[in-house]
Amino acid sequence: MRTTFFSSLVLSLMIFSVSPVFASWNAATLEQYEEHCKKISENYERLKAYSVLIQHSSFQGQNENSPLADQSEGFIKKEGIKFHSYLSGVRSVQNERIRVSVDTSQKILVISEPEDITKNEVVSNNWKVTRKNIKGCLQKKIQDKTVYRIECISGPVFGIEMIVNATNLIDEITILYRSEYFSEQLNKSVRPMLKIKYSQFIENPRFEKNDFSTEKYITIDKKGQIIPTQEYFSYKLIDTRYSTAQ
Numbered sequence: 001m002r003t004t005f006f007s008s009l010v011l012s013l014m015i016f017s018v019s020p021v022f023a024s025w026n027a028a029t030l031e032q033y034e035e036h037c038k039k040i041s042e043n044y045e046r047l048k049a050y051s052v053l054i055q056h057s058s059f060q061g062q063n064e065n066s067p068l069a070d071q072s073e074g075f076i077k078k079e080g081i082k083f084h085s086y087l088s089g090v091r092s093v094q095n096e097r098i099r100v101s102v103d104t105s106q107k108i109l110v111i112s113e114p115e116d117i118t119k120n121e122v123v124s125n126n127w128k129v130t131r132k133n134i135k136g137c138l139q140k141k142i143q144d145k146t147v148y149r150i151e152c153i154s155g156p157v158f159g160i161e162m163i164v165n166a167t168n169l170i171d172e173i174t175i176l177y178r179s180e181y182f183s184e185q186l187n188k189s190v191r192p193m194l195k196i197k198y199s200q201f202i203e204n205p206r207f208e209k210n211d212f213s214t215e216k217y218i219t220i221d222k223k224g225q226i227i228p229t230q231e232y233f234s235y236k237l238i239d240t241r242y243s244t245a246q
Helices: 030-046 241-245
Strands: 049-059 068-079 082-087 090-094 099-103 108-112 134-142 145-152 157-164 170-177 181-183 188-190 193-203 218-220 226-228 236-239
Touching: 030 134, 030 145, 226 236
Parallel strands: 108 236
Antiparallel strands: 049 068, 049 193, 068 082, 082 090, 090 099, 099 108, 134 145, 145 157, 157 170, 170 193, 181 188, 218 226
């Protein structure tokens, strides 16, 4: 069985790009990398309540001096099973009764059962890497932080860089893509880079009363029927609770 090094928690984390930091890379074993990822996952699992701001930045090239292609900001709020996130135009709100995800670009409203979000919301699971697909692993220290870089043998992702702070929380993740596209701004083919930064992490914050409320998006009648609110009445409603129950 293949070993997953980015657990689905090393979900919705943070990016370090190829910036001019003067520190030398050292070879790291996959066992060292896996053990550190395990500690990171366990650290997020113990967190009962927190909030963190997230910034996604796409670059037309694989360094910070490359032109910015797109940028968006979001957040994650978690308190027990309750959860509220806004990432890349998709908002998800979960409480003890229900989970609602709103995609404003596609005009879709998805209803589902509450999920165990301990392991699948903190760090994006789009970048799972298996031992079989890892070409090599490097590590370096920048003050009290550890930076990892892994290179992939195949697939859309060429490499991943991850900054872990002294408290075993992820500060940044950089995704270096393998495929090229033509940049009209640069008038040449480039390989894009995605940087995700996590900032203003707060453990046990004071949340507002409506932070985990779904009343802005849906109402539930006495029969349990889901009705979108007026603002979202034109959205396509997808209720996965019944399909998953079968």
